[in-house]
Amino acid sequence: MTQTQPETVVEQTERGRTRWGVFLAILAVPTLVVAAPIALLVAWLFTDDSVEADVKKTSCAEALAYGGAKLPTGAYDTLCVVRAGQESRYEATFRAPRDGVDDWLAATYPDAPAPRAERCATEQTDLCLSLGAGEVPGRDAVVQVEITYDGPKWSQVRFVASAG
Known part of the structure; x- marks a missing residue:
């Protein structure tokens, strides 16, 4: 018998597959769940605040000048926009001292009727003034001013001027 x-x-010593790929895939899902809302929040913060595409912020001097007016003394908390379309429409909102608003209206539109308390756009509006085309000196614009009293010393004013 032969022995x-x-x-x-000889065993080969190749490296076998690790499970790092599976581990990274499992970690990617929660990372995306957290990162996606953060990315959406950042995109929302850096976009224009206007809802409509044709609304642009503008200077209050330009918005009020379209209707032949200037910002009253003591006005603050201003927001002015222009709505582009077939005709431009300028809107301005601001707060002003209550006793100065009447003087501002009288100085701005000396031939206009006194602001009225009835037939205004909303029930919350205390006084309103509507001027048709040709009633604003040097302008062919329609102007609407709505004044809402905000306590004994302040008024919230909404000014709208558009082409007549």
């Missing part, structure tokens, strides 16, 4: 030599088998 055979045991055969030595």
